[in-house]
Each structure stands twice: as C-alpha cells, then as structure tokens.
Amino acid sequence: xxxxxxxxxxxxxxxxxxxxxxxxxxxxxxxxxxxxxxxxxxxxxxxxxxxxxxxxxxxxxxxxxxxxxxxxxxxxxxxxxxxxxxxxxxxxxxxxxxxxxxxxxxxxxxxxxxxxxxxxxxxxxxxxxxxxxxxxxxxxxxxxxxxxxxxxxxxxxxxxxxxxxxxxxxxxxxxxxxxxxxxxxxxxxxxxxxxxxxxxxxxxxxxxxxxxxxxxxxxxxxxxxxxxxxxxxxxxxxxx
Amino acid sequence: xxxxxxxxxxxxxxxxxxxxxxxxxxxxxxxxxxxxxxxxxxxxxxxxxxxxxxxxxxxxxxxxxxxxxxxxxxxxxxxxxxxxxxxxxxxxxxxxxxxxxxxxxxxxxxxxxxxxxxxxxxxxxxxxxxxxxxxxxxxxxxxxxxxxxxxxxxxxxxxxxxxxxxxxxxxxxxxxxxxxxxxxxxxxxxxxxxxxxxxxxxxxxxxxxxxxxxxxxxxxxxxxxxxxxxxxxxxxxxxxxxxxxxxxxxxxxxxxxxxxxxxxxxxxxxxxxxxxxxxxxxxxxxxxxxxxxxxxxxxxxxxxxxxxxxxxxxxxxxxxxxxxxxxxxxxxxxxxxxxxxxxxxxxxxxxxxxxxxxxxxxxxxxxxxxxxxxxxxxxxxxxxxxxxxxxxxxxxxxxxxxxxxxxxxxxxxxxxxxxxxxxxxxxxxxxxxxxxxxxxxxxxxxxxxxxxxxxxxxxxxxxxxxxxxxxxxxxxxxxxxxxxxxxxxxxxxxxxxxxxxxxxxxxxxxxxxxxxxxxxxxxxxxxxxxxxxxxxxxxxxxxxxxxxxxxxxxxxxxxxxxxxxxxxxxxxxxxxxxxxxxxxxxxxxxxx
Numbered sequence: 001x002x003x004x005x006x007x008x009x010x011x012x013x014x015x016x017x018x019x020x021x022x023x024x025x026x027x028x029x030x031x032x033x034x035x036x037x038x039x040x041x042x043x044x045x046x047x048x049x050x051x052x053x054x055x056x057x058x059x060x061x062x063x064x065x066x067x068x069x070x071x072x073x074x075x076x077x078x079x080x081x082x083x084x085x086x087x088x089x090x091x092x093x094x095x096x097x098x099x100x101x102x103x104x105x106x107x108x109x110x111x112x113x114x115x116x117x118x119x120x121x122x123x124x125x126x127x128x129x130x131x132x133x134x135x136x137x138x139x140x141x142x143x144x145x146x147x148x149x150x151x152x153x154x155x156x157x158x159x160x161x162x163x164x165x166x167x168x169x170x171x172x173x174x175x176x177x178x179x180x181x182x183x184x185x186x187x188x189x190x191x192x193x194x195x196x197x198x199x200x201x202x203x204x205x206x207x208x209x210x211x212x213x214x215x216x217x218x219x220x221x222x223x224x225x226x227x228x229x230x231x232x233x234x235x236x237x238x239x240x
Numbered sequence: 241x242x243x244x245x246x247x248x249x250x251x252x253x254x255x256x257x258x259x260x261x262x263x264x265x266x267x268x269x270x271x272x273x274x275x276x277x278x279x280x281x282x283x284x285x286x287x288x289x290x291x292x293x294x295x296x297x298x299x300x301x302x303x304x305x306x307x308x309x310x311x312x313x314x315x316x317x318x319x320x321x322x323x324x325x326x327x328x329x330x331x332x333x334x335x336x337x338x339x340x341x342x343x344x345x346x347x348x349x350x351x352x353x354x355x356x357x358x359x360x361x362x363x364x365x366x367x368x369x370x371x372x373x374x375x376x377x378x379x380x381x382x383x384x385x386x387x388x389x390x391x392x393x394x395x396x397x398x399x400x401x402x403x404x405x406x407x408x409x410x411x412x413x414x415x416x417x418x419x420x421x422x423x424x425x426x427x428x429x430x431x432x433x434x435x436x437x438x439x440x441x442x443x444x445x446x447x448x449x450x451x452x453x454x455x456x457x458x459x460x461x462x463x464x465x466x467x468x469x470x471x472x473x474x475x476x477x478x479x480x481x482x483x484x485x486x487x488x489x490x491x492x493x494x495x496x497x498x499x500x501x502x503x504x505x506x507x508x509x510x511x512x513x514x515x516x517x518x519x520x521x522x523x524x525x526x527x528x529x530x531x532x533x534x535x536x537x538x539x540x541x542x543x544x545x546x547x548x549x550x551x552x553x554x555x556x557x558x559x560x561x562x563x564x565x566x567x568x569x570x571x572x573x574x575x576x577x578x579x580x581x582x583x584x585x586x587x588x589x590x591x592x593x594x595x596x597x598x599x600x601x602x603x604x605x606x607x608x609x610x611x612x613x614x615x616x617x618x619x620x621x622x623x624x625x626x627x628x629x630x631x632x633x634x635x636x637x638x639x640x641x642x643x644x645x646x647x648x649x650x651x652x653x654x655x656x657x658x659x660x661x662x663x664x665x666x667x668x669x670x671x672x673x674x675x676x677x678x679x680x681x682x683x684x685x686x687x688x689x690x691x692x693x694x695x696x697x698x699x700x701x702x703x704x705x706x707x708x709x710x711x712x713x714x715x716x717x718x719x720x721x722x723x724x725x726x727x728x729x730x731x732x733x734x735x736x737x738x739x740x741x742x743x744x745x746x747x748x749x750x751x752x753x754x755x756x757x758x759x760x761x762x763x764x765x766x767x768x769x770x771x772x773x774x775x776x777x778x779x780x781x782x783x784x785x786x787x788x789x790x791x792x793x794x795x796x797x798x799x800x801x802x803x804x805x806x807x808x809x810x811x812x813x814x815x816x817x818x819x820x821x822x823x824x825x826x827x828x829x830x831x832x
Contacts, residue, residue: 048747048749054280054453055280059377060279061280120392121388125338133334134350135350135351137345137350139349140347150342
C-alpha cells in the first residue's frame with residue numbers, strides 16, 4: 001500500500017520554527033514499523049531527516065515519538081495497527097512534548113535523565129553481604145512485588161505524555177517514580193526513607209493527578225499510574 | 241578543538257564499558273564516552289541468562305562450564321582465558337546480585353537457573369541448569385544495574401560523544417578523538433589509557449539481531465591504527481531469529497522445552513544432535529536449520545522452520561522423554577514475557593498457541609581486538625602488549641569463544657573481562673605518565689568526515705550498505721566456499737571504491753548530523769566485512785561458526801591456530817597466525 005507521511009521538521013541551523021514535511025512511500029507492508037518507514041524516508045528520499053534509534057525492537061528506548069498524536073516507540077508501532085481497511089495510510093510523526101527540541105524528531109533528553117537521577121535510582125544496602133559469600137536471599141513473592149517496574153527502559157514515553165509534566169517541568173515525572181518504585185518495593189533495599197523524602201517533595205509524586213496518560217503510553221505495558229499510587233501509599237503509610 | 245584530560249577513557253557504555261568504568265574509576269580519573277545514552281546499549285537486549293556454575297538446582301562445577309565452553313568453541317578458545325571466565329563467572333554473578341540485580345528466584349530464595357544450549361553435566365552429557373536469569377530480560381537488568389551503580393559512584397559520562405579515532409604514537413596511546421553529536425565539534429580526550437568496549441558489527445549482514453548502532457567502530461578504529469583483528473572469520477549466526485526481521489528469540493525458549501520443527505512436522509535436531517537435541521551449540525543448530533531448508537523441508541518449502549514452545553508440544557516431548565516437567569500459559573508468560581511480546585507485536589502470533597517462524601540471524605562476533613586476560617591489547621603472533629590500550633566485551637577477542645560462542649557466555653565475558661580490564665587500567669594509570677598529545681591529532685578523521693560531507697558522486701550510503709549486506713549474507717553466511725568468499729571480496733572492493741569516490745549525503749550541517757555519522761559508520765562496516773571475508777577465505781577447514789562446503793572437516797594439524805588480519809600502510813590486508821593456548825581439554829571430535 002501507499003503511505004503518506006507527515007513529519008514535523010526543524011533544523012536549528014536553518015529554520016526559525018518547525019514545519020511539516022510530507023513524504024509518500026510506495027509498497028508499504030502491513031508488517032513494516034514506523035521506524036522502517038522513517039528509515040525509508042531518510043535513506044531513499046531525504047538524508048537530513050534526523051531521529052534517534054538503535055535496537056529497532058522495542059528494548060533500547062531510543063525512538064519515542066508522537067505517532068498520530070500518541071506517544072509510542074517508532075520501532076514497535078506497526079503499519080497494521082495504524083492502517084484502516086483501505087489502502088490509504090496517513091501517518092503523522094512529531095517529537096515528544098515537554099523537552100527542548102533539538103532537531104526534527106530529536107529532543108534534549110538531559111532534563112529527563114536529571115529527574116531520573118534525582119530519585120536515587122540505585123540499590124542501597126550497606127549491610128554486610130552474607131558470610132558464605134553468596135547471594136542475598138529473596139523469596140519469589142518478594143521478587144514479584146516490584147517486577148513490573150523493573151521493565152522500564154527510560155524511553156520517556158510516559159513522562160512526556162503527562163499533562164502535569166507539560167504544565168511544570170520541575171515535576172520529576174512518571175518515569176522517575178517508576179524507577180524509584182523498583183527500589184522502594186525491593187525487600188533487599190535500605191534506601192526507603194531517603195528516597196521517599198525526595199518523592200514527597202513539592203515536585204514529587206503529589207504532582208500526579210491520576211490522568212493515566214503514562215500507563216497508556218508505556219511501550220512496556222508497565223502499570224505506571226498504579227506504581228505511582230503505590231509510592232503515594234508508601235509515603236502516607238511509611239511502609240512498603 | 242576542545243581538549244579534555246583524564247587518566248583514562250572507556251569507549252562504549254554497555255555491560256563491558258560500565259563494568260570497566262566502575263572498577264577503573266576507583267583508582268583513576270575516568271570518562272565514559274558513548275555515541276548513545278548508556279541505557280540504549282545493546283547489552284540491554286540480551287535475553288536468556290548469564291552462565292555461572294552456582295549449582296543452585298543441581299550439581300555443577302566451573303570446570304564443567306569451562307569444558308563446555310572449550311568444546312563449544314571447537315577447541316579454538318584459549319583455555320587459560322576460559323578458566324578465568326568460568327571461575328570468575330560465579331563471583332561476578334554474586335557481585336551483580338549484591339549490586340541489586342533482580343534475578344528470578346527459587347523457592348529457597350536463591351538465584352534461579354535454567355538450561356541453555358551446550359551447557360551440560362559433564363558426566364551424563366545431559367543439559368544442566370546453569371543460566372542465571374531475570375525472566376527473558378537478563379541483559380536489560382545487567383545494563384540497568386551497572387548504569388545505576390555508575391550513577392551512585394558518580395562516574396563521568398559523555399553521552400552522545402561518538403569516538404572516531406584513537407591517538408596512537410608508535411607503541412604508546414595518548415587518547416581518543418570524539419565527535420560531539422549535538423554540535424558537530426571534535427574533542428580530544430587526552431589520556432594515559434583507552435578501553436574500547438564498543439560491541440559488535442552484525443550490521444555487516446542483512447538479517448541480524450544487532451542494533452542499527454552496532455557498526456564495529458572500535459574494531460575499525462583500532463584496525464586503522466595498526467592493531468590486527470583476531471579470528472574475524474568466526475561470526476555467530478544464532479539459530480532462532482524471527483523470520484525476515486532477525487529479531488532474536490532466546491535460546492532460553494529451548495531451555496524451557498521449546499523444540500524446532502521442520503515442514504514435515506519432524507523434530508529434526510534428534511538427527512543432528514541425538515543427546516542434547518535442540519540444545520546443541522548454536523553453530524550446530526544453525527547449520528541443521530540451513531540444511532533442512534536446503535533439502536526442501538522448510539515450512540511450506542520456504543526459508544524458515546518453526547520454533548514451538550506451545551505447552552501441548554513441550555509437554556508431549558517431556559512426557560516422551562520421561563521428564564516430569566509440565567508447562568502452561570502462566571509459565572510461559574512468567575518465564576518468557578518479552579519473547580511473547582515480540583512475537584505478538586511483530587508476527588501477530590501468540591507463542592502459547594502457535595509456533596514461531598524462525599531462521600538463523602547474524603548475531604555475535606567471536607573475533608575482534610586481540611587481548612590478554614587483563615584486557616590489554618596485544619599485537620602480532622608474539623602477543624606484544626600495547627601499553628595503555630584495552631578492549632573488553634564483544635569487540636575484544638581474549639579468546640574465550642574461539643570458533644563458536646556458547647549461549648550466556650557473552651554476558652559472562654562482559655562482566656568478567658570488563659571488570660579485569662577496569663582493575664588493570666586503574667593500576668596502569670597510577671604508574672604511567674601522561675604523554676603529550678601529538679600535533680595534528682584528529683586531522684585525519686576530520687578530513688575524512690569533511691570528504692564524506694562534501695562528496696558529490698550521487699551514491700547514497702544506503703545503496704552501498706544494502707550491497708554490502710547482500711553480498712555478506714549470500715557469500716559469507718552460515719555456509720561458505722572459496723567461490724562465494726572470493727565473490728564477496730571482489731564485491732566489497734567495488735563497494736569500497738564507490739564509498740571512496742561516489743558517496744554523497746544530504747545533510748551538510750553540523751548539529752545532530754546522523755546522515756554524516758551513518759556514512760562514517762558504513763566505512764567501519766565495510767572494512768570489517770573485508771577483513772572477515774579475507775580471513776574466512778584463507779582458513780581452509782570447517783570449525784565452529786566457519787563452515788565450508790569445500791573443506792568440510794576440522795583440520796587441527798594445519799588450522800588449530802588464531803588468525804590475525806592486519807591492514808598495512810598501503811591499505812592492503814595481511815594475514816598472520818598465532819597458536820591456541822591449550823590446557824586440560826585435548827581437541828577431539830565434537831558430538832552433541
């Protein structure tokens with residue numbers, strides 16, 4: 001089938017403001033991903049089209065963008081999910097919102113990673129390791145408690161779909177809270193109080209208005225809003 | 241050009257780079273440079289597990305792991321290095337757990353382990369549960385955990401700094417040149433030591449499990465600066481890539497009981513590997529699939545076979561084998577969630593109900609930059625140490641994988657030799673002097689980038705990349721012959737001429753010019769494709785991942801040796817060889 005691509009373009013060296021580029025692709029297959037189509041535009045028609053990508057199968061988290069108005073990974077969004085019954089396919093692609101625009105589909109990820117780093121996203125346990133030199137023990141049930149949030153790939157689809165984050169980018173955002181959740185509910189971790197202090201700050205979890213955009217946007221199907229709610233509960237109850 | 245001074249730089253922020261960074265930064269001032277954000281690194285896509293003889297479920301010994309690794313390597317691995325790998329595997333897995341890595345757990349609280357290809361109980365020859373795993377996203381957990389620890393320990397990162405050259409003066413190393421992607425400026429990193437941990441170059445082939453960014457930059461840079469490449473003819477084709485797409489389906493699927501089925505409904509691995517069947521080494525399974533397809537026994541006569549992990553099939557074969565294990569939907573969703581997600585997303589197939597169409601996919605470089613067991617780069621047949629230069633992970637050739645890597649050993653390699661290289665670098669930096677930067681550092685690579693930027697020959701990089709990938713897939717794939725490899729060498733020379741004379745890109749700008757960088761990366765791939773083909777054509781035997789129709793047997797008398805391919809000052813490639821380090825395990829016929 002034929003695809004008409006409408007891509008938000010911006011070259012900081014030549015453009016005063018963003019504009020829409022329109023490209024037509026023939027012989028598009030239903031199994032093609034949006035990344036495949038963007039590559040065809042870049043490789044066959046206009047090499048100046050700029051985007052980030054790496055693994056191309058939804059694991060590295062590089063190619064988050066707004067596809068037909070919804071945050072998604074370009075490599076994990078297939079034509080079959082966008083096309084109707086006919087042979088008439090229109091795809092609109094824009095950079096994610098809420099982070100400074102760099103070029104075309106590339107945004108500045110530094111503010112996002114700064115928020116991530118602010119929640120102490122690392123394992124804290126200063127107790128001595130087991131005397132036998134082996135692993136710390138954890139039951140399968142305790143391990144399962146935080147499994148969902150270990151899946152996060154830091155793609156920013158959740159944070160940049162969040163109206164609270166759009167309204168005030170000092171909010172740490174859903175991704176950072178998901179990362180914190182992974183440690184808050186890990187029975188081996190001892191950083192509970194320090195981490196919750198950061199998250200109970202003015203720009204912490206209470207900025208969440210339970211809009212669920214984050215959950216819808218997550219390409220890893222993490223129950224983001226639920227994870228945030230669990231962190232809120234941990235703060236109010238003082239226990240995981 | 242901006243200049244930064246550090247004791248050491250680490251190039252690449254995957255498992256090996258981050259592990260090296262954690263250790264090196266304890267004793268030296270270290271910068272980590274990555275052309276990506278660290279969490280985008282390809283370690284994150286590793287699925288099935290990391291091998292270590294913890295013995296959490298059944299008897300196991302690191303010596304068994306070592307034997308399996310040597311046998312898997314078709315006896316080309318250096319056995320001193322394999323001993324280090326398998327002994328330290330136990331220790332590093334425990335260390336990763338102490339860093340917080342969320343391994344799956346057994347009811348008694350210990351790390352869960354599963355079966356994997358080529359890992360056996362050495363007494364019975366039966367598969368052993370050795371692969372420590374976190375669902376089917378073990379690599380993701382390793383990458384995340386190591387990056388988290390780097391943040392905790394305030395490791396200094398330069399994200400989206402693309403290293404494009406090594407500053408080498410005679411037999412000393414002075415640093416690297418990096419291209420800042422955001423601005424297009426070159427930076428010199430003036431250092432005492434450099435560690436390349438840049439990963440592989442699967443993008444030389446058409447169907448690959450590798451990320452777009454796996455273009456072999458570190459290997460190509462070293463090659464250009466006079467470092468020979470070791471054992472480049474050995475590139476692993478993983479048996480189970482998703483048909484046409486190449487996306488990896490972990491061996492863990494077969495470890496959990498999945499089986500390969502041909503177009504006649506036959507579990508064909510019973511014929512090729514009677515003892516461990518579908519869990520034979522990867523080279524063996526890939527060849528079997530290829531031969532089935534060649535004999536017209538693909539599914540509907542096409543170029544793929546089925547990987548079947550439906551509970552109905554798995555339980556039937558387990559029952560026939562007298563194995564009490566039974567699986568159901570919940571088990572697959574818990575143990576293989578990402579695989580289920582991939583097949584649903586990309587194939588529209590629910591693996592609990594239907595088999596998956598698979599074909600071999602270009603996966604892993606066994607060869608690369610030659611190093612010793614401390615991660616130090618060594619030159620020539622006499623293994624002369626190039627002080628200050630290190631390599632670790634897939635880009636390095638220690639050699640622990642020889643002619644064929646065992647599943648799970650890539651992750652072991654990353655953390656074991658990432659750690660060793662980091663420790664050695666820190667010690668080296670404490671006693672080494674910072675030698676002055678030579679005048680003109682960075683000029684060569686700047687000239688090359690300008691040449692690419694201003695080329696007017698009308699040929700797009702994509703056209704050349706497709707030609708390279710096609711000839712490598714057709715001629716230097718699972719099976720090779722003199723004729724096919726000669727054809728590849730001829731094609732690659734033509735493509736290189738076009739690259740040098742006719743290349744033209746669209747983006748002439750400075751900021752975030754990925755058109756320019758992709759074209760530069762293509763130059764790296766082209767060189768490594770040539771080195772691979774030349775090394776392969778010269779090796780007149782079949783061993784591990786290098787299988788020749790015209791020389792079908794392994795020839796230990798003439799070829800039990802590592803190849804070294806060096807680029808001379810005229811741009812020609814010269815071959816040399818060095819002996820394999822043998823040990824406890826005498827080379828013998830490989831039967832699974």
